[in-house]
Amino acid sequence: MPVDKNDLRLRPGRVTGPRARASTGGGSMMEGQDSGPEMSCGGCSVGSSRQVAVVGVKFHNLAKLEHFNSEGFELELGDQVVVESEDGERFGVVSEATSRIRGGCGVGCMKRVRRRATPLDSESFQRNGVKEKEALAYCKERVQQRGLPMRLVTADQALDGRKVTFYFTSEGRVDFRELVRDLAQRFHTRIEMRQIGVRDESGVKGGYGPCGRNLCCSSFLKEFAPVSIRMAKEQNLSLNPSKISGMCGRLMCCLRYEHSGKEAPATSEPVSA
Template sequence: MIKIVGVRFKKTGKVYYFDPGDLTIALHDRVIVETARGIEFGEVVIAPRDVAEEDVVSTLKKVLRLATEEDAHKVEENQVKEKYAFEVCQKKITQHRLPMKLVDVEYTFDASKIIFYFTADGRVDFRELVKDLAAIFRTRIELRQIGVRDEAKMIGGLGSCGRVLCCASFLGDFEPVSIRMAKDQNLSLNPTKISGICGRLMCCLKFENDCYERKEHCRRRERSDANTIPAEMIEGPS
């Protein structure tokens, strides 16, 4: 068995697993961990637990330490820097007349990299933009193109139900949603009624889909049983 702990870096982001080592870690503790993109600050959303070795896909990185108030203050400072970086990047995009929409900016915890998230209809040549940003901020710059569902998750908003978007409030990962789900639930196939503000099929179509699938399976089994002729009716009495 291997001990793991689940850490989330954003409010509704994906949960990543780490090795807690000998540290005493509890649910909702804030920790400092090493990730593929550097040192990061996150919150424990799955308390330490033992899992089978075969359930661990790759080697787990260790939790470096519990976060301090100084670390939390540094995160707040980075958030202020992100707002400034957003304004600067937006001006540069306008100057270069690039066909892209800036969605969000994120500093890594150690400020070794700034990630600019954007949407665009196609590929964008942003090499000159990267040069300008690198000259201004003097750190590593990454421009990452995202989809419309990720944009809705980052920006947030209200769905047609009047509630905060599922993706922005509790959904960690996007699951595949198909028009078949709407048909099985006898919903209107009008795109404006089954699409979210992102323009894609609403994520909530997936929530009750399993129930409808089980219900349809039971109906098919009942029809199959009704059409089956008992063996004694075919063979006759013995």
């Protein structure tokens, strides 16, 4: 099967989120709050003052929670759904109960829940899971053979099977056009490579922080604000790297949460992080 040149996409550069395109930067995400998530965007002319029902949905190989308009559905935790995405329909599981948007942009900017998953959707999802593992293994093999300076994180296939997206980390820009040709010729589908940062990688994989809660980057953070060692010093926290570093190896994002910009009162011993 000939390779469509439109499918050979080079998207160099750093992105700010695991679902963001390297060429466009991070997309709008919902931030979970006690009173319901709020959306922020450039504004739209559709339903700017209307409140809508939203649910948090997770996908099997992407730990980050994403929010979708669920108007017209009564969904509960654990329900399987098919949702809209920029890559086509996706199969996910409701992982956050229905809430209402307050002060958000409403219907105009948010992807929707298309339907409850059907048995046919479930079968497609199971088949895709097998194909994703095969695609990831083959891609790792080709990366090694071509000596590309990149590390693959995961692969994600659209529900209809028409597109496979590979997530990877790298210290710099990578010319992966030949790799994309290899993948397109092998799997006869659209291929996209998305470069993510090391902090984004933790958000994709998920896990638990030292607090015992899900990682902030995989649950509610929509962007990464700068964190400095000075924030730990001013809170009189231990500067032991093992105590103030997250799964990504960088300073924990939560060091910002209680940082007021003022130095903490001096004590004889640092506070354990």
